[in-house]
Amino acid sequence: MSIRTNEQWLADLRSPGPAQEAALADLREVVLKGLPYALSPWLSADDPRFQSLAEEVVQETLVRVLDHLDTFQGRSQFTTWVHKIAVRVALTELRRKRWENLSLEALAEDEMAAPPVRLMADPASGPESVVEGEDLLERLRRIIAEELTAKQRQAIIATAIKGMPLEEVARRMNTNRNALYKLMHDTRLRLKRRLAQEGLTPDEIIAIFEER
Amino acid sequence: MQIYHFFRRLFNRGETSRAKNGGLPPEALAALIKQLEHTQEVELSCDEVLALLDQFAEAHVRGEDAARLLPLVQHHLDMCADCREEFEALLRILQMAQD
Numbered sequence: 001m002s003i004r005t006n007e008q009w010l011a012d013l014r015s016p017g018p019a020q021e022a023a024l025a026d027l028r029e030v031v032l033k034g035l036p037y038a039l040s041p042w043l044s045a046d047d048p049r050f051q052s053l054a055e056e057v058v059q060e061t062l063v064r065v066l067d068h069l070d071t072f073q074g075r076s077q078f079t080t081w082v083h084k085i086a087v088r089v090a091l092t093e094l095r096r097k098r099w100e101n102l103s104l105e106a107l108a109e110d111e112m113a114a115p116p117v118r119l120m121a122d123p124a125s126g127p128e129s130v131v132e133g134e135d136l137l138e139r140l141r142r143i144i145a146e147e148l149t150a151k152q153r154q155a156i157i158a159t160a161i162k163g164m165p166l167e168e169v170a171r172r173m174n175t176n177r178n179a180l181y182k183l184m185h186d187t188r189l190r191l192k193r194r195l196a197q198e199g200l201t202p203d204e205i206i207a208i209f210e211e212r
Numbered sequence: 213m214q215i216y217h218f219f220r221r222l223f224n225r226g227e228t229s230r231a232k233n234g235g236l237p238p239e240a241l242a243a244l245i246k247q248l249e250h251t252q253e254v255e256l257s258c259d260e261v262l263a264l265l266d267q268f269a270e271a272h273v274r275g276e277d278a279a280r281l282l283p284l285v286q287h288h289l290d291m292c293a294d295c296r297e298e299f300e301a302l303l304r305i306l307q308m309a310q311d
Contacts, residue, residue, distance in 0.1 A: 034305035076266035160243035
């Protein structure tokens, strides 16, 4: 496989014909070479499912590369940019398959796992700190109940506790991951401001609980 | 994490109804408070980070302080597990190519 500069990749991919075909064939090999490393935490290259997934990913990646060629800004190696697209395609597909039959509601209603066993007992809390903690907790509960919708609470449970990928949560909320991240960011800012209005900051809350 | 255990002790005092806990179990509440601690006014979205991920990953592989060069990207990766997974996957590919 010949080594191309960024400019050569772009030129070849933009000219339909033998040059483009050769470039696509080479790009295919580039993507296939990287995928085992990208997917290694979740799927071994020896796994029988790997080949068909890799083939799907390569096809989709090459389509996206051609569609978005004009967005490549030359701030990295062209092949890095292509690998990035392949990674997004591959991980999206892996996540979709892994979380296929799980709804947000089912995850939220699932019994919480037992807390991890600690080697040392927690230091005993005095009664005053518990009362202060309870007042604080009541206020937190009230604020959260007022500021978060039921769906947003489910999303937090799914991502923070159950490890559901954000894009899978987004799919179930009929939105996309980008929009959901922005929504949750707005929510977090609103919560933070609301806490500040009540005279609290997150690190104060954490400090109150952790010093007891 | 003590904050988690404190919430759990308080929750176990009788009010276990999900609705009464602001609808969040103690682990989720603790995780949310921690997230709030790191929430910034300006945060990049997933698409904005994806657009910069190739540059960021290459800088990282070159041994540059990518977090200092693109702090908003680093912050998003700290906050977003999906994007962090994709960054680490891309890193594995680039590091393979280097070897």
